[in-house]
Amino acid sequence: MADDNLTPLDAGFLEAEDSDPHASLTIGAIAIIAGPPPNQIEFLESVAQRLSMLPHARQRVRTLPLDLGSPTWEDDPLFDIGHHIRRVALPHPGEADALFGFVGRVMGHRLDRDRPLWECWVIEGLANDRWAVLAKMHHCMADGIAGARLFEALCDEATSDSVDTGAPHAEQESRGRLSRTRAVLSSPSEQLDLVAAAFEVPRRVAVKGLDTARGFARLVSEIFTPASPTSLIGPIGKQRRYRAARISMSETREICDAYGVTVNDVALAAITSGFRHILLKRGERPRPHTVRTLVPVSVRPARGGGTTHNEMSLMLPYLPVDVADNVQQLMTVHRRLATHKAGKESEGGHAFTTLAQYGPFMAIAWAVRLATRLPQHSVVTIATNVPGPKRILHVMGREILEINPCVPIALRLRIGIAILSYRDNVSFGITGDFDTTPDITDFADAIERAAANLLSAARRVETEAALRAQQGKPAS
Incomplete structure (x- = not known):
């Protein structure tokens, strides 16, 4: 599926949110950071430099009438990073209860579907000379593992391959398979083993398919129990x-x-x-x-x-x-x-x-x-x-001291x-x-x-x- 299309699973999170008026299907992470926070202009410039590493950071979701096709990502012509980077200060003394209360309020609010589906909060005033960053994105953009990679892309240690498409690995693996195949074809004994394995493949595929079908049946049964x-x-x-x-x-x-x-x-x-x-x-x-x-x-x-x-x-x-x-x-x-x-x-x-x-x-x-x-x-x-x-x-x-999901x-x-x-x-x-x-x-x-x-x-x-x-x- 093209990268500018949402998969059915991606789109399912949008559908689920639409079906539950009290839900906000966003995932997030709150990072507690040592030292004084940067000023807003410095932080905006730092994030802006890294936006190229964040897929769909400048794009919004476009849906088709009557669900005639899957939703797609399109560039937001009015993109303004200032709308997505926000700043707040906790009341003194900046204890954990105040921070967690703020996180709860932010995570309960839905993101604006007319804009890219993410936002980032700089939180000042934590006790012990600390500050925090709360990053939040819609679940249709990424799952938890991809979300963790995207969060890392905002950090100093990020590189251009922070979000890996897997292409280099696939190419290396393909070359490895080719060299192994050549070695097999050059050996008579290996050729016999290859023929025997070929006859075994249909049986394995059938068994795996049956096991998968049974697994899906168990899953459906549990969902309805x-x-x-x-x-x-x-x-x-x-x-x-x-x-x-x-x-x-x-x-x-x-x-x-x-x-x-x-x-x-x-x-x-x-x-x-x-x-x-x-x-x-x-x-x-x-x-x-x-x-x-x-x-x-x-x-x-x-x-x-x-x-x-x-x-x-x-x-x-x-x-x-x-x-x-x-x-x-x-x-x-x-x-x-x-x-x-x-x-x-x-x-x-x-x-x-x-x-x-x-x-x-x-x-x-x-x-x-x-x-x-x-x-x-x-x-x-x-x-x-x-x-x-x-x-x-x-x-x-x-330094990031801790990260809470x-x-x-x-x-x-x-x-x-x-x-x-x-x-x-x-x-x-x-x-x-x-x-x-x-x-x-x-x-x-x-x-x-x-x-x-x-x-x-x-x-x-x-x-x-x-x-x-x-x-x-x-x-x-």
């Missing part, structure tokens, strides 16, 4: 609350090593504990089928290529909020994600969105619009994990969580509906407590294993 009713799901308003929870990446890897799990497993286990905590505090019983979460799965090339289009699928696991012990929560999350991966649900979802690109856009758009206007009772939350930059980043020579909520989801790693930190950016999640701070605190409990348990496991090794006893 309602979760247990709780206060976590229901109508939402226009206003948002925002909070951040933070844990150490090095400590998270200690947990991973002790229990043989992934960073994503640990993050989802901590979120599980957060949901269990607020359910109990609200006087509600956490049941096995209470919290089904939408877990986006990136289908981007492993080497980092691809476009800024949304390239993702999803899984829909239940979080084990009925389990009290943090370690048992972790192991249950690990098993469930393994089961969902083995069930090929993400492959099924990806196959569907890929095929949708070749269908008539009108039918797809109307189907999405109908589906998003029906009250959904299946998905309770979204938890998206985006790998962030490992190196230290700077903005105009000033922002994820939108819509369609009766009252809480959404974005997870982003930066340096040795893992940040949980929590977006909540203002009216129905007054306990969002308790939720964030519970995430940090759960991670601390898992770390303590992991270190006990490591200590016990070391003692057994000294005594010559086998590991349990």
